[in-house]
Amino acid sequence: MIILGIETSCDETSASVLKDGKILTNVVNTQLIHSKYGGVVPSLASKNHEKLINHIVDKAINDSKIKLSDIDAIAVTQGPGLIGSLMVGLNYAKGLSVGIGKPIIGISHLEGHLFSGLIDNNINFPYICLLVSGGHTQIWQVNGFNNYKILSTTVDDAAGEAFDKGARILGLKYPGGPEIEKAALNGDNKKYQFTIPYVKSNPLNFSFSGMKTALLYLTNKFTKVDLNKELSNIAASYQESIIDSLLNKLSDVLDIQSTSNVLIAGGVSANKRFRIKANKLEKGKNIKIHFPDFKYCTDNAAMIAMVGYKKMLIDDISDLNILPFSSIEHV
Numbered sequence: 503m504i505i506l507g508i509e510t511s512c513d514e515t516s517a518s519v520l521k522d523g524k525i526l527t528n529v530v531n532t533q534l535i536h537s538k539y540g541g542v543v544p545s546l547a548s549k550n551h552e553k554l555i556n557h558i559v560d561k562a563i564n565d566s567k568i569k570l571s572d573i574d575a576i577a578v579t580q581g582p583g584l585i586g587s588l589m590v591g592l593n594y595a596k597g598l599s600v601g602i603g604k605p606i607i608g609i610s611h612l613e614g615h616l617f618s619g620l621i622d623n624n625i626n627f628p629y630i631c632l633l634v635s636g637g638h639t640q641i642w643q644v645n646g647f648n649n650y651k652i653l654s655t656t657v658d659d660a661a662g663e664a665f666d667k668g669a670r671i672l673g674l675k676y677p678g679g680p681e682i683e684k685a686a687l688n689g690d691n692k693k694y695q696f697t698i699p700y701v702k703s704n705p706l707n708f709s710f711s712g713m714k715t716a717l718l719y720l721t722n723k724f725t726k727v728d729l730n731k732e733l734s735n736i737a738a739s740y741q742e743s744i745i746d747s748l749l750n751k752l753s754d755v756l757d758i759q760s761t762s763n764v765l766i767a768g769g770v771s772a773n774k775r776f777r778i779k780a781n782k783l784e785k786g787k788n789i790k791i792h793f794p795d796f797k798y799c800t801d802n803a804a805m806i807a808m809v810g811y812k813k814m815l816i817d818d819i820s821d822l823n824i825l826p827f828s829s830i831e832h833v
């Protein structure tokens with residue numbers, strides 16, 4: 503069975519071809535134009551998806567050596583994401599579905615991340631997934647495909663957003679995660695303290711906006727020259743606090759939720775310091791922590807094709823009237 507996956511929820515235009523559960527191609531174009539604005543500009547994102555989508559899909563199909571007529575279904579991200587961006591992928595998929603007479607399957611972007619660790623890898627259900635991206639920071643209990651529930655979420659910013667906003671405060675580029683990771687490389691991660699907030703209403707929930715404000719207050723104390731000298735120490739300390747916050751909550755969830763397997767997925771899971779510290783947690787608990795391959799951490803259509811394949815196996819297809827949705831409430 504051959505599935506074409508399409509992902510356009512934010513600033514990655516991506517298409518992937520999957521055959522019988524194996525990824526043949528995964529073409530990802532990250533729109534670099536947003537870098538100079540310090541974040542994703544929604545109107546530019548939609549316009550660039552529109553400019554690129556046909557080329558990206560063509561490349562994914564041609565490089566996989568399949569023919570358009572070989573495709574059995576088109577899996578496309580329906581949300582959450584930027585409505586204008588989602589509409590480009592969704593409308594393209596709908597047109598193609600009519601053109602080749604094959605079904606369309608609307609996929610939640612979050613489902614994509616939740617199962618991204620199963621590409622080229624096996625994780626037994628049930629598992630706990632810490633999903634850490636630019637838009638979401640959540641802990642899920644994943645019992646199987648079409649069977650998962652949320653256990654914890656952020657009450658304000660997502661972890662990726664904390665990296666992105668932090669990078670902006672430090673004068674670094676977007677996306678902030680890889681920039682802060684680079685700046686932190688030789689820094690002293692204990693030099694500055696950023697308090698990990700306790701969320702009274704649900705202690706398992708995350709909160710990152712206070713850390714970002716603390717970073718702003720700290721940087722305001724420095725002249726530009728001194729800030730540059732201290733950049734690696736500040737970046738390392740800030741990164742460490744975000745990571746500790748993520749792993750502390752994950753550890754609390756693991757204390758009450760028995761499981762043998764954990765998946766850490768989403769853009770922030772590409773962070774190498776995070777992976778090292780997660781491995782320490784793994785040793786402390788009797789669990790195995792899995793990470794997706796680096797190319798499946800940030801947004802990609804392979805994870806969408808993968809979920810589409812699983813849905814196709816149980817005939818869970820969509821109709822042509824499906825609409826994009828912007829937030830998780832509609833999942």
Ligand code: KG4
Nearest residue numbers: 635636637662677678679769770773800801
């Ligand atoms: O999953 P993703 O591509 O998009 C969303 O679904 O949001 O995640 C993007 C986020 C951005 O906030 C980016 O700064 C963060 O992932 N990110 C990282 C790293 N690579 C990407 N954060 C920390 N360290 C990284 N190496």
Ligand code: ZN
Nearest residue numbers: 615635800801
């Ligand atoms: Zn994502």
